[in-house]
Amino acid sequence: MSTTPTESLNTGLNIQTMAEADDVLGRRKYIGMSVLRTEDPVFLTGRGKYTDDVHLPGMLHAAFLRSPYPHAKILSIDKTRALALDGVHAVYTEADFEPILGHFVTTVHREEVLTVDRPIMDSTVARYVGQPIAVVLADSRYLAEDGVDLIDIQWEPLEPVMDAEKALEPDSTLVREDLGTNNFAHIEFQRGDTEGLFEGAAHVFSKRFHHGRFMAAPLEPRGVIADWDVASDELVVWSSTQIPHLIRTFTAGPLGIAESKMRVIADHVGGGFGMKAHVFDEEALIPASSKLSGKPIKWIEDRYENLAASLHSKEMIIYLEAAVDKDGKFLAFKGHYIGVGGAWPAHPWTSLIDTLPAASLLPSIYDIQAVSTQIDAPLTNRCPSGAYRGVGWTPGHVARETFIDDIAREMEIDPAEIRLMNSIPDEPFVSVTGMKYDGGSYSASLRKTLEMIDYEGLRKKQAELLKEGRYLGIGISPYVEPTAWGSEVAKANGFAAEFFDAANVTVEPDGSITVTTGCHNHGQAHYTTLAQVAADTLGVSFESIRVIENDSSQAVYGTGTYASRTAVVAGGAIMRAGKEVREKIIRLAAHAMEVSPEDVDLADGIASVKGVPDKSMTMAELGFMSYYGGSSRVPGVEPALTSTRSYDPPETYSNGTIIAIVEVDVETGFVDLQHIACCEDCGTMLNPMVVDGQMVGAISHGIGGAMYEDLAYADNGQFLSASLMDYLYPSTTEVPHMEISHIETPSVVTEGGIKGMGESGNIAAGAACINAIADALSSFGKIEINKTPIGPSDVMDLIRGLRGAK
Amino acid sequence: MSTNDQSAAATAEERIVRITVNGTAMSGIAEPRLLLHDFLRHELELTGTHAGCEHGVCGACTIRLNGEVVRSCIMFAVQADGASIETVEGMANNGVLHPIQVAFQEEHGLQCGFCTPGMLMATQTLLEENPDPSEDEIREYLSGNICRCTGYVGIVASVKSAAKKLSVIQSNANGKA
Known part of the structure; x- marks a missing residue:
């Protein structure tokens, strides 16, 4: 197989020019402050406007008939009884959409990756439980669901493909006959003399790890409203999405409408966590239904649909090998990542959004000399799999960090010590897979977290408790999080993409400032944190800034918010645009006050002449002058105080360490997660309160994935986690108190030294929990945990296994 | 009975539900199967109360009914007839946060x-x-x-x-x- 695509990535030559707006931090007043969120009062008073809160006159409600079978041929669909129900207006299947709706064509632009071309509604073959087969439009959701129950379908069940490894065998049943294989992609990556290092190593270790299937499961499920005005041929879509502009770009083609005539509004979104950074079938089917019916259509996902048929993530079978010298120094790693995909690749990221990042981040903070990875991407008869907070870095991390604990126990080295002795230095570093870390606290954060829990004291306490028959465990998990998904970090993770994001900064006639970006605010406090950036960049008050996102017709184009990108990408674009606007304001003020621009300072919204405190102008005066000032404006200079700038940042990586402390009840298998300590480093912090909030929120996801949340399928393909009584969210009683500390190592490459953050809790907390459980049980014998989630019955199985082995 | 007859019968079963919400008397029409959160959100247009799971697990639909915390997603609107209900919309006082x-x-x-x-x-x-x-x-x-x-x-x-x-x-x- 050719290695051309991977060789073209990570050449080390794609470092961008240094930051432009390097003077902003020198005058910072708001950046770094825990400014309270301006978003909050709307939500606290119940005035949020989530998708289901929008009501349009004449609107019909949609309900989908979804497949109860994991794999079945559909022999016939009879709509007669459904259409006869009073209040049902239409029933559409693939045949109805076919004349007006194109296909989704999904791939990743690498030669190793296949392309799936499929109708957006497939009413002929069901390939997972929950697949939409038909849609009913009715006067209410209740009536639409009645209509669904009255559709008569003849199914011919087929053998489901559920075992991902067997799906790769040549004689396997095919999930998609048109592909001729179940393997969507086979990708290999090789750097350094892996084989030689393995041959010469004092120790070689190996592990198979099956990471569980879990999902974002935001508290607000998905929802789409479409209003296709057949008179003007304009389309407005409301969707609970993180990527309003990308929804437009990816659906306008299949819908046959110009992007300029399509508006996507995602006003308030009740959590996304990456799941809502996809383009879902319903986001095309509901607009198409509006076009066919001539009515506005609303579809609100219910919890069953969300669990069964939105997007799953992170399930992966991972084979790891490590070559280690006699002292415990890591020499080389090998990894084989088999992503357990669904019936088709999630659009547009595909299931490779898990496996490629997992493989790319295999070295993490460890200074190894060589690496070999392989990826396979089998389709199975499950819900499609795609991006969720931490993407494949999570399963890759859990497998690697539990493996390192296994190695440490085997070699009788302390798990903190083996990590510190193998850590890269706390400075910019190019990993063996080519990732260009922009400086951090890779071992300093680990040392600080050990101090936070009094590691040595806790080890003594652990030994004391063991004498009393109590099983305390400490789990250590240092991480690196690739952030700020732009062209460079995408390439570093195996996705060859070139794109950018933008921000506009505009002074209004009254001197207030409007900032728009193409990112999306759904809980991360952009309207606060980006206003902090804009205020400091311009030298105006925080209160004078308004940030607008979440509407493709109100904000500049951009690819949305996902992959811990907005602080860096939108923050950087605002710094660049804001710097230009600041210069324009100063030039205008200098002209009006008849001094040279070098003599004007702009701070707190007042342009004053240096050394002449009473000679000054307010932003209100300058704003009005720019619009209506006639000859008092600067001759020959475009008067508008505005700038739109784009930013596509270099690779930037945050880092830190999470430690979990558990006590295991060996009689019941109950794991009492007592404490989480974390030291994180995301470079320049915009708002420490928000950083803490992202950290603890993501950690709770990691706890869920490690100990509670499981999207389970029976061997016959039936979906077993169809309600929140089966799919267990951690609540206040499962998530412990957490202690977060910070080291600030500004990025050496990004605007403002900002690094992204927000996913590392979900990347690293799960491994901390699993390592703590294994540590607690290590006195029973040679323990190795090789799956997630680990519930009480798994703990009991582990204990029984260890006792039996003695 | 034809499906149309069933639908007509459902309409005949519709009830007027009268409740006091945040101190204000309100009323709306509900067929017996209409859940309380749908009634509050879509009939009375009080969209501050949310639906997250529709089976009483997640708590997003939590309201207070006669002073008690209840899940509005596992209760029918007709069951609330005559009740006094408090929702998030009643918490702040004329824009001043509680x-x-x-x-x-x-x-x-x-x-x-x-x-x-x-x-x-x-x-x-x-x-x-x-x-x-x-x-x-x-x-x-x-x-x-x-x-x-x-x-x-x-x-x-x-x-x-x-x-x-x-x-x-x-x-x-x-x-x-």
């Missing part, structure tokens, strides 16, 4: 805001029943309200802060009386 709401903003007790109305209703009831709860008591009481964003750290801090704010207000009121 001390519990202020605490949630100050302690970063919300991110996406979707669980927040239910969380506020549950917190209000907790603090009426137990004005000075310990962290364990707070965690136990709120364990039926799921938040997917905050990891609960900010929420627990918000409830503690709200308890302090309310006790100061209470002691000031006692001092005046």
Whole structure:
């Protein structure tokens, strides 16, 4: 197989020019402050406007008939009884959409990756439980669901493909006959003399790890409203999405409408966590239904649909090998990542959004000399799999960090010590897979977290408790999080993409400032944190800034918010645009006050002449002058105080360490997660309160994935986690108190030294929990945990296994 | 019976439901199967109360009915006829935030805001029943309200802060009386 695509990535030559707006931090007043969120009062008073809160006159409600079978041929669909129900207006299947709706064509632009071309509604073959087969439009959701129950379908069940490894065998049943294989992609990556290092190593270790299937499961499920005005041929879509502009770009083609005539509004979104950074079938089917019916259509996902048929993530079978010298120094790693995909690749990221990042981040903070990875991407008869907070870095991390604990126990080295002795230095570093870390606290954060829990004291306490028959465990998990998904970090993770994001900064006639970006605010406090950036960049008050996102017709184009990108990408674009606007304001003020621009300072919204405190102008005066000032404006200079700038940042990586402390009840298998300590480093912090909030929120996801949340399928393909009584969210009683500390190592490459953050809790907390459980049980014998989630019955199985082995 | 007849029969079963919401008498039409949260949200246009799971697990639909915390997603609207209901919309006073709401903003007790109305209703009831709860008591009481964003750290801090704010207000009121 050719290695051309991977060789073209990570050449080390794609470092961008240094930051432009390097003077902003020198005058910072708001950046770094825990400014309270301006978003909050709307939500606290119940005035949020989530998708289901929008009501349009004449609107019909949609309900989908979804497949109860994991794999079945559909022999016939009879709509007669459904259409006869009073209040049902239409029933559409693939045949109805076919004349007006194109296909989704999904791939990743690498030669190793296949392309799936499929109708957006497939009413002929069901390939997972929950697949939409038909849609009913009715006067209410209740009536639409009645209509669904009255559709008569003849199914011919087929053998489901559920075992991902067997799906790769040549004689396997095919999930998609048109592909001729179940393997969507086979990708290999090789750097350094892996084989030689393995041959010469004092120790070689190996592990198979099956990471569980879990999902974002935001508290607000998905929802789409479409209003296709057949008179003007304009389309407005409301969707609970993180990527309003990308929804437009990816659906306008299949819908046959110009992007300029399509508006996507995602006003308030009740959590996304990456799941809502996809383009879902319903986001095309509901607009198409509006076009066919001539009515506005609303579809609100219910919890069953969300669990069964939105997007799953992170399930992966991972084979790891490590070559280690006699002292415990890591020499080389090998990894084989088999992503357990669904019936088709999630659009547009595909299931490779898990496996490629997992493989790319295999070295993490460890200074190894060589690496070999392989990826396979089998389709199975499950819900499609795609991006969720931490993407494949999570399963890759859990497998690697539990493996390192296994190695440490085997070699009788302390798990903190083996990590510190193998850590890269706390400075910019190019990993063996080519990732260009922009400086951090890779071992300093680990040392600080050990101090936070009094590691040595806790080890003594652990030994004391063991004498009393109590099983305390400490789990250590240092991480690196690739952030700020732009062209460079995408390439570093195996996705060859070139794109950018933008921000506009505009002074209004009254001197207030409007900032728009193409990112999306759904809980991360952009309207606060980006206003902090804009205020400091311009030298105006925080209160004078308004940030607008979440509407493709109100904000500049951009690819949305996902992959811990907005602080860096939108923050950087605002710094660049804001710097230009600041210069324009100063030039205008200098002209009006008849001094040279070098003599004007702009701070707190007042342009004053240096050394002449009473000679000054307010932003209100300058704003009005720019619009209506006639000859008092600067001759020959475009008067508008505005700038739109784009930013596509270099690779930037945050880092830190999470430690979990558990006590295991060996009689019941109950794991009492007592404490989480974390030291994180995301470079320049915009708002420490928000950083803490992202950290603890993501950690709770990691706890869920490690100990509670499981999207389970029976061997016959039936979906077993169809309600929140089966799919267990951690609540206040499962998530412990957490202690977060910070080291600030500004990025050496990004605007403002900002690094992204927000996913590392979900990347690293799960491994901390699993390592703590294994540590607690290590006195029973040679323990190795090789799956997630680990519930009480798994703990009991582990204990029984260890006792039996003695 | 034809399907049309069934539908006609359902219409004939529609009821007028009269409830007091946040002190105001309101009424609307509900067929017997209409869930209370749908009635509040879509019939009375009080969209502050949210639906997250529709089977009483997540707590996003939490309201207060005759002073008790209830799940509006597992109760029919017709069952609430004659009841007095409190929702998040009644908490702030003419734009002035309630001390519990202020605490949630100050302690970063919300991110996406979707669980927040239910969380506020549950917190209000907790603090009426137990004005000075310990962290364990707070965690136990709120364990039926799921938040997917905050990891609960900010929420627990918000409830503690709200308890302090309310006790100061209470002691000031006692001092005046």
